Amino acid sequence: KNEVEQSPQNLTAQEGEFITINCSYSVGISALHWLQQHPGGGIVSLFMLSSGKKKHGRLIATINIQEKHSSLHITASHPRDSAVYICAVRAYSNYQLIWGAGTKLIIKP
Amino acid sequence: DTGVSQDPRHKITKRGQNVTFRCDPISEHNRLYWYRQTLGQGPEFLTYFQNEAQLEKSRLLSDRFSAERPKGSFSTLEIQRTEQGDSAMYLCASRPRVADYGYTFGSGTRLTVV
Numbered sequence: 001k002n003e004v005e006q007s008p009q010n011l012t013a014q015e016g017e018f019i020t021i022n023c024s025y026s027v028g029i030s031a032l033h034w035l036q037q038h039p040g041g042g043i044v045s046l047f048m049l050s051s052g053k054k055k056h057g058r059l060i061a062t063i064n065i066q067e068k069h070s071s072l073h074i075t076a077s078h079p080r081d082s083a084v085y086i087c088a089v090r091a092y093s094n095y096q097l098i099w100g101a102g103t104k105l106i107i108k109p
Numbered sequence: 110d111t112g113v114s115q116d117p118r119h120k121i122t123k124r125g126q127n128v129t130f131r132c133d134p135i136s137e138h139n140r141l142y143w144y145r146q147t148l149g150q151g152p153e154f155l156t157y158f159q160n161e162a163q164l165e166k167s168r169l170l171s172d173r174f175s176a177e178r179p180k181g182s183f184s185t186l187e188i189q190r191t192e193q194g195d196s197a198m199y200l201c202a203s204r205p206r207v208a209d210y211g212y213t214f215g216s217g218t219r220l221t222v223v
Contacts, residue, residue: 033211043152043200045211086151095165097142097212099151 003027006087006100014108019074021103023087026068030090033097034061034072037084046072046085077107113215115201121221122191129187130218134203138213141184143176144200145169146217152200158184191222 004025013019023032034046047054047061049070054061058077063070074081087100114133122128134141139160144152155174156166160181170176173191178184188195198219202212 035212035214042216043202043214045213048211088151095142095157096154097144097152101151 002101003091003098004087004089004100006103008103009101010104010106012106012108013077015078017077017107019077019081019105019107021072021085021087021105023070023072023100024068025070025087025089025098027089027098028092029068030092032063032070033088033090034070035086035088037086037102039083043086074105079107079109082106113201113203113213115199115215115218117218118216119219119221121223124191124193124222126191127187127189128191128220129185130199130201130220131183131185132201132203132215133183134201135205135213136182138203138205139181140204140206141178142202142204142212143184143186144202146198146200147196155186155199188220191220193222196220196222 007022032049036044036046046059049061049063058075060073072085082105084102084104086102088097090097116131120128141158143155145155146152154167156170156176157164158178161178173189176186198217200217201215204212
C-alpha cells in the first residue's frame with residue numbers, strides 16, 4: 001500500500017463544475033503539499049498545509065490531521081485548470097516529499 | 110527571472126556517456142532538492158542540500174549519480190556511464206529557510222539516453 005493515496009486517478013468535468021480531489025496518507029507528517037503539474041513537466045506549488053484550511057482564488061485546500069486526509073477543491077472550474085494535481089507529504093522522519101500518484105484533471109468547455 | 114532555473118532543458122546522450130545538469134535556485138533559498146520523474150510516475154527523491162551540505166540522498170545516488178552544491182548556491186547533478194533507464198525528467202526545487210513556505214520547482218531537464 002502506498003503511503004500517499006489520491007483519488008480519483010482521472011477526473012473529467014464540464015467547465016463550471018465544483019471539483020474535489022482527495023488525498024489520504026499513512027505516515028506522520030510535518031506538512032502536506034498540493035502541487036499542479038502541466039504537460040511538459042512544470043510543477044507549481046499550490047498549497048502547503050499543516051492544519052486547517054487555505055484558500056487562494058478558486059482553489060481551497062483542507063486537511064484533517066486526525067483522519068490523515070486532505071482535499072483540494074476547485075470552484076467554478078475552467079479548462080485552464082486542466083493539469084495533474086499531486087498531493088505530497090513531508091514525513092517527520094526525513095527531508096523527502098512522499099508523492100501521491102497524481103490526479104489527472106480535464107475540464108471540458 | 111527570479112524562479113528556479115535548470116540547464117539544459119533537454120539533453121540527448123549516448124549510452125555510456127557522462128552528463129551534468131545545473132540548477133540555480135532562488136537566491137534566498139537555502140534548501141535545494143533534486144528529483145527524477147519518469148513518464149506517468151510521481152517524482153522520485155534523489156538528494157537534498159541545506160546550504161552546501163548534502164543532508165540526505167537516496168540509495169540511487171550511491172553509484173553513478175553524484176550531486177554537489179559547492180558554495181551553497183547553484184547545484185550540479187552528474188550521471189556517469191548513462192544507461193537507457195536514466196531517461197527521465199530531472200527536477201530541481203528549492204525552499205527558503207522559513208518553514209512556512211512551499212517548494213519552487215524548476216522546469217526540469219529532460220534526459221534521453223539513446
